[in-house]
Amino acid sequence: MSQTHLHLVSDSTGETINSVARACMVQFKVEEPIEHVWSLIRTKVQMEKVLLQIRQKPGPVLFTVVNQELREILIRECRRLGLPSIPVLDPVIHALASYFNLEMSGKPGLQHTLDSEYFNRIEAMNFALNHDDGQLPQNLNDAEIVLLGVSRTSKTPTCIYLANRGYKAANVPIVPGCPLPKELETLSNPLVVGLTKDPASLMQIRRSRLKMISNEEETDYVHLESIKEEVKMARKFCNEHRWPIIDVTRRSIEETAATIIKHYHRHMGIADE
Known part of the structure; x- marks a missing residue:
């Protein structure tokens, strides 16, 4: 054909x-x-x-x-x-x-008229890029949304998508053995959302990622039981702080972002449209 x-x-x-x-x-x-x-x-x-x-x-x-x-x-x-x-x-x-x-x-x-909404999106995009992967934690309270999650739970692309919608979003990785920024404990402004994913799916994604960079070494990063513990630890941390958790296993970036925005509207006391 x-x-x-x-x-x-x-x-x-x-x-x-x-x-x-x-x-x-x-x-x-x-x-x-x-x-x-x-x-x-x-x-x-x-x-x-x-x-x-x-x-x-x-x-x-x-x-x-x-x-x-x-x-x-x-x-x-x-x-x-x-x-x-x-x-x-x-x-x-x-x-x-x-x-x-x-x-x-x-x-x-x-x-595409260069109005205030356009410049807000540009500002939000710069914010997302500058606060990707735990950078500049001292500025987290300036965010509107902060995403938490273990490696490969789509934190960065979701932040970029949210920025394109005009929301200032930062993301912080949850890494075993690495302390989380102390600023997370004192946030007063942003909505904090945990992103999680099925451990088996995470394992496959991480293996593919390592293969792409020519590194197929067997480590805890791609070990299923270790990943299960990571996910469990991250979920427990979010539950302790009463932060909403979204399972992104079968969600597109757009679907995840739509759910986050609904949470944000409730966080800000904005009626759903």
Whole structure:
């Protein structure tokens, strides 16, 4: 079977449509198509270049283009080629426009306007990177969220995801034989959350990690019984402080972050949306 193609056409950076496409494609047990991302398409000349590639490598077209003339050019050519063209944001925009009784602005890339929310995310990202893996523990009280967990429980990627949502998150590793920062005992501001994972799953992930760095030495780090003790110790520590614990074994980063944010809202007395 020949490789299929998927064209993602956007008048902005393409991040939104790329996320939508991937979220949809994982629902199908098919060979992953070759993605062609066409971003910042805002003129007829640019659109014609995109159409040339679509003709040469035909496949479904997903698009987020607000300019009506460019939309019509794309839709018309896709119809001629017998290809589906899907405006992925239209149902949401039309529903919101109907509810609020407003017209859309028709300006591309407005979601990336450099507003205060954007700069808050940048600040949160810098905070997460500077306070990764137990760095600068003296600043932990400046965080909004602190994640605890043994090695390979997705602390860093979860912090990065939270930062992208605008939350200042730090993470602290729980390592056997190493004392935890004394600052943890006196935190008054942040929500502290423990992350845990099934020991057998942790063992496999750690073995794979060591193999990637060409180190397959048998140590307590990859010994199942030792890992069980680590997980037990970490869980006990969080329970003693009445910090919520999230098992990330079968959770995606997004699912884990969503649960953390719910805990944070309760921590801050914010009603769930």
